[in-house]
Amino acid sequence: MKSTNLPLWVACACLALSLCACGTKVQYGDATGVETLTANYGSTDLQMVAAKMVQSMLATPIIQEGNRPVLQVATVVNKSQEHIDTQAITDKIRTTLLQSGKVRFSAGEVRDEMIQELQYQQGSGYVDPTTSKKIGKQVGADYLLTGAIAEILKQKDKDKDVYFKFTMNLVNLETGLIEWADEKEIRKTEK
Secondary structure: OHHHHHHHHHHHHHHHHHHHHHOOOOOOOOOOOOOOOOOOOOHHHHHHHHHHHHHHHHOOHHHHOOOOOEEEEOOOEEOOOOOOOHHHHHHHHHHHHHHHOOOEEOOHHHHHHHHHHHHHHHHOOOOOOOOOOOOOOOOOOOEEEEEEEEEEEEEEOOEEEEEEEEEEEEEEOOOOOEEEEEEEEEEEEEO
């Protein structure tokens, strides 16, 4: 008897899913268009932060000298009450800076995978020694790019006021000095 109920249950589930899908409408939008659905942190905020930081960093003497310094990105600290994908912010900044051709980045976030691959090439016996990459040839970073997001949220009845502040620093790894810093402030209201 269970075997006869199972196909009926599956058929009902499929019918319910297809009825739910009939009411949805999906459209593509402009990824760079202003998004104002809520006062929460959104795609427009990410784009504004990244654009401000890249523009400011490219104007610094460190970058203007033309030596193509090597940067390493640290995890951005999220001090807000929201879940904010800080990796998406640093990815956008890194991609835009790399495309400028004025800086280079060390791939610190995949360091373990690189070490594993180097060890495999050197010690497994499976890789032709003439093509295996040598240990000790990686380029060290000159600067560490750090950042933090802070938030102040005020709410009264249905009115909401949100202030975000995104701060970044470029730290000289040899001296420990902060060579560049900037911030982007965003205020949003929802009524």
